[in-house]
Amino acid sequence: MPAPTVLIVAQAGRLQAEALLFAASLAESSPTASLVVAEPQPGPLWDDDPRMDGDARAALDRLGARVVPFEARRFGQAYPQGNKIEALSVLPAGTPFAFFDTDTLITGDLAAVPLDPDRPAASLRRKDTWPKPDIAGHGREAIWRALYDRFDLDFDASLDTAHPPDDWRRYLYFNAGFFHFRCPHVFGQRFLHTALAIRDAPPPELTGQSLDPWLDQVALPLVIHALGGGRDALAPGWIDGRTSCHWRALPLLYARESDAIVALLERLAHRPDLKPLLARHEPLRRLVLEGEGARIRAMFDRAALPPDERAIRKRIRAAGLWLR
Known part of the structure; x- marks a missing residue:
């Protein structure tokens, strides 16, 4: 199976340095993969010019990457994690893709990873970071159920019932440092709609919950579940295992x-x-x-x-x- 188009987001500063390491590791470990580097452009949502310098862009070009500009229309500097949501628009519709955070090294051939393009998956190398059940008296189950109900999703089907209700692992939760699907536009539009709805009109059960920096990781499981994916959509041991390392x-x-x-x-x-x-x-x-x-x-x-x-x-x- 050919490797999916790989997408990362890079901009001036730390991310451009990380992008160089990512691109070098990808070129070495997965030479048939195509790399697109989405770069935010100056605009009203950025205080400073977010573009990479010319030396970094030239180095990425030598490493086989293609830098593609995009405009931040919804997030920008106030929530730079939203770049990964808006950047999905730079890829052509119908292109199987795999998004990675730049603080990742590719250590194996992505063409060998058994990604099912019709069942989205994301990184399971995550911790108990959200929600914090004791902030306003709502338990984990009430918080997650309210979100699934908000988007008319089957909450019970998302549960891992091997874990009790007070265990965070019972609920679908991912690290947003990796995700994939068959179409960046379908995924991106749902991701954007879900994240904006949670940010702009959160259900009452989220009172007191912090969404910065967790908004992308709150929305992501809802997106993956809605598109037919889940925690079992990718066999363990591949991403954040033998083929990549999200070092953070x-x-x-x-x-x-x-x-x-x-x-x-x-x-x-x-x-x-x-x-x-x-x-x-x-x-x-x-x-x-x-x-x-x-x-x-x-x-x-x-x-x-x-x-x-x-x-x-x-x-x-x-x-x-x-x-x-």
């Missing part, structure tokens, strides 16, 4: 990920064509190019990591190495 933050990568991932990151970052560009981004310069990430790595035993990510972050901050 460089300090966490050094603390948690495998030796193979660290070696891949450092090899790509030291490529002569990428190193001068990546050195402009302080976290990459210090942690990867100057080797300070090794200090973080030495602080943790990968076989016995603290179960709470906050403990990992706290230890790294205490060492003065929480760089993003």
Whole structure:
């Protein structure tokens, strides 16, 4: 099966540096994949010009990526996570796609991943981040049921009944760092409609719940469920496994990920064509190019990591190495 068209969003700053690493890893590990980099353009929803610099654009071109502009009409700087929703419009209708956050390394051939284009899936490497049931007295079930009812979806069919009602894993929830489907327009239009409806007119059960930065991850399971996907739409072990690593933050990568991932990151970052560009981004310069990430790595035993990510972050901050 051919690899889907891969879509990422990149703009000036950290994301352009991450995009270079993503593109280099994709070109190496999945050479038949086509990469589109959606780039937001200046407009009333941005305080500063979000476009990448010319050197980064040229490097992406050499890596085989195609940079395509788009306008932020609904989110922009106030909620940059919304870029991934609006960026789906840059792909042609009917194009099977896989979206990835830029803070991801591709480690295997995406053509080998058994993606069913008719059953959307998303990343299951997630945590109990939303909702927070005790904020206004509504439990998880009441909150999620209200959202499914709002969009006329079968809430009961979405449940994993192996877990009790107070367990967050009972409810469909994804990390929005990866998702795929057969058509970016069908997916994107539903994603946009769902996210805007939740943002602009949330049901009463969401009173007190934070939607920043969680709006995309609140809307995503509703979209996937509505389009016939679910937690079982992709066999485990592929995404955020043998074919990709969503590392999220460089300090966490050094603390948690495998030796193979660290070696891949450092090899790509030291490529002569990428190193001068990546050195402009302080976290990459210090942690990867100057080797300070090794200090973080030495602080943790990968076989016995603290179960709470906050403990990992706290230890790294205490060492003065929480760089993003």
